[in-house]
Amino acid sequence: MPEPLPHVGEILNRRRGEELSLNDRFVNPQMGRILRTLGFDRVWTGGEGAHLIDSGGERYLDLFGGYGVFALGRNHPEVISALEEVMEARTGNLPQLGVTLLSGVLAEQLLARAPDSVAAMVPASTGTEAVEAAIKIARAATGRGRVLYAEHAFHGLTLGSLSINGNAEFRDGFGPLLPGCDPVPFGDLQALRRELEGGDVAAFVVEPVQGKGVNLPAPGYLADAQELCRGAGALFVCDEVQTGVGRTGRFLALEHWGLEPDVICLAKALSGGFVPVGAVLVSRAAHTSVFDGMERAVRHGSTFGGNDLAAAAALATLRVLDRERLVERAERLGALLLELTRPLVDRYEVVREVRGLGLMWAIEFGPPEGRAATGSSARWPDMP
Ligand code: PLP
Numbered sequence: 044m045p046e047p048l049p050h051v052g053e054i055l056n057r058r059r060g061e062e063l064s065l066n067d068r069f070v071n072p073q074m075g076r077i078l079r080t081l082g083f084d085r086v087w088t089g090g091e092g093a094h095l096i097d098s099g100g101e102r103y104l105d106l107f108g109g110y111g112v113f114a115l116g117r118n119h120p121e122v123i124s125a126l127e128e129v130m131e132a133r134t135g136n137l138p139q140l141g142v143t144l145l146s147g148v149l150a151e152q153l154l155a156r157a158p159d160s161v162a163a164m165v166p167a168s169t170g171t172e173a174v175e176a177a178i179k180i181a182r183a184a185t186g187r188g189r190v191l192y193a194e195h196a197f198h199g200l201t202l203g204s205l206s207i208n209g210n211a212e213f214r215d216g217f218g219p220l221l222p223g224c225d226p227v228p229f230g231d232l233q234a235l236r237r238e239l240e241g242g243d244v245a246a247f248v249v250e251p252v253q254g255k256g257v258n259l260p261a262p263g264y265l266a267d268a269q270e271l272c273r274g275a276g277a278l279f280v281c282d283e284v285q286t287g288v289g290r291t292g293r294f295l296a297l298e299h300w301g302l303e304p305d306v307i308c309l310a311k312a313l314s315g316g317f318v319p320v321g322a323v324l325v326s327r328a329a330h331t332s333v334f335d336g337m338e339r340a341v342r343h344g345s346t347f348g349g350n351d352l353a354a355a356a357a358l359a360t361l362r363v364l365d366r367e368r369l370v371e372r373a374e375r376l377g378a379l380l381l382e383l384t385r386p387l388v389d390r391y392e393v394v395r396e397v398r399g400l401g402l403m404w405a406i407e408f409g410p411p412e413g414r415a416a417t418g419s420s421a422r423w424p425d426m427p
Pocket residue numbers: 110169170171172174197198199200250254282283284285286310311
């Protein structure tokens with residue numbers, strides 16, 4: 044028999060400092076190597092707002108933001124209270140042959156903040172799961188197999204999402220991926236038109252602003268892409284997993300261009316960074332064509348989709364977002380960030396471009412002119 048496990052509080056106190064050795068032995072030793080190489084091998088003992096705190100009490104401004112989940116900052120007290128409240132209430136979570144209040148209210152609230160083109164929510168637990176659902180819904184709703192995606196796209200790393208990932212470094216070695224998934228250059232309407240012509244495309248899945256590289260769409264691109272999809276009977280799917288929940292200075296980035304997608308994927312910041320969460324907002328027509336009879340009511344879903352903790356955290360997040368006017372703040376701070384950083388392009392040769400929308404922002408570096416361009420070093424890698 045193994046030793047009895049202590050309480051979590053005791054583990055946090057007594058075993059502090061063992062993080063890296065546990066990681067190296069049981070989780071991902073390559074990550075341990077990266078952390079030691081970069082000097083990021085800290086023991087993180089706390090998180091507060093935009094900061095991570097190490098065992099020496101040093102505070103670090105954390106620009107990873109947990110890969111974009113901490114829209115409210117770390118450990119927002121109101122989300123913590125919501126989680127405590129729902130646990131205190133001992134709710135009838137996950138009845139499965141039954142439905143729950145918090146998930147329903149979350150659907151109501153998300154749809155109230157989304158365009159009229161979507162009318163129902165399919166719950167999920169992560170971003171990639173939301174994208175997988177979008178692919179399946181598009182295939183079922185259209186009876187077609189092909190899915191188009193943009194070069195450099197990132198939609199997650201499970202097999203379906205990976206099949207529409209536009210970055211070789213993620214795809215390589217995991218094939219064969221889903222058949223019928225084809226890339227088009229981001230911004231190229233002619234290429235999209237050509238691919239749609241065959242009438243066999245279920246969906247074009249696109250991030251309104253690409254997370255890998257913060258690539259912004261040309262002004263009319265997304266609206267025209269939506270139009271082309273409509274004309275070809277393909278679903279227009281906006282992956283707002285990274286751009287949504289206020290990041291770009293609108294609750295949904297698609298508001299910048301007045302888009303009306305058939306499917307919208309949300310996740311990441313939606314639960315304030317506490318609980319895995321995902322949501323797929325779907326047009327009534329697409330939803331009805333998938334869930335088209337009692338015997339088909341559970342043909343898509345997942346065990347923890349719509350669970351009370353995720354829904355409560357998401358509702359608290361929406362409340363804080365509204366009350367603290369964080370969407371407007373993202374717009375204001377994003378504009379200030381661009382104003383302060385754009386001059387860097389003129390000041391430093393290695394700064395090629397600064398671009399952004401709200402608080403989705405990138406600074407792109409390039410080699411200085413005088414740098415000898417030989418062999419593989421001649422190629423400057425894409426910005427992560
Ligand atoms: N879609 C986009 C646009 C993303 O940026 C990500 C994650 O970075 C995902 C989907 C996948 O989300 P998750 O990591 O929660 O599966």
